[in-house]
Amino acid sequence: MSHSKTKIWIHAVFSSKDRQPLIQKKVRMILYPLIREQLTASGCYVDCINGVEDHIHILFLLNPQVAISDLMKHVKGSSSHEINRQNLIPEKFAWQTGYGAFSISESQIGRVRQYIANQEQHHRKMTFAEEYSQFMKNYGLIIDPDNGEINR
Template sequence: MQYSTGKHCVFYHRYHLVWSTEYRYKVLRGDIKLRVRDICRQVCAENGVDIIRGVLSNDHVHMFVSVPPKLVISNLMRLMKGRSSHKVQREFPHLKKRYWGQQFWGRGYFSTTNGAITEDVVLQYLQTHIQNPTDASR
């Protein structure tokens, strides 16, 4: 177990985050998938979040992250979903036509700490999700 440090604290906060596209449309492919990945990395870097593992499927995103205590998970999700939705729809005009009047991402998200399960179980799940992304999440 590796502890992280802030100016006045020592912490170990690991979160498993999952969110999906609106209506689970399978649009996270090719350049869109790469752009969403880059935007999520950028938001995490700006806020001091370490990405331990991340997996993008065609219709949802899994991230296992280390979050500093000053950052609220709902704010992190708001930043990642909001910025990626805005930029992707602006950079890929065909998506804006499809999602006109709708959101790119679904309304909610899933978040859990790894207190109930071990870190190895989450990492093993994400590894199997990379190998078979459609069956592992259902």
């Protein structure tokens, strides 16, 4: 092949520090475009972003020139800095230390897009902790109940 071709869909999810319900609708209206801009500037195509008060989901195409760990560090750091700079919430805002980033096959994009779009309805029935635990199970990642570490 004379050219490299990639198409790596990522479903990323991360929460506010200690899962505090700080991401109210007025914050989301500023936060989501900011995150979209950050990802786009990194050469990623953003399909959708949505969430609830304590976490967000992002579906995007990963730029193969960028490491997912560097990208998430940049997005989370820049967005929390901007939330604090603009005083969008009364207390200091921070994201949790980690994140989830799961590859999505092309055939599942519509399903994941719908899942992300329906976050408010989804979380009337399930907490973020339950949702994240389900992600871990679906992706074959086991969480150690004693220390919360992920075992592969």
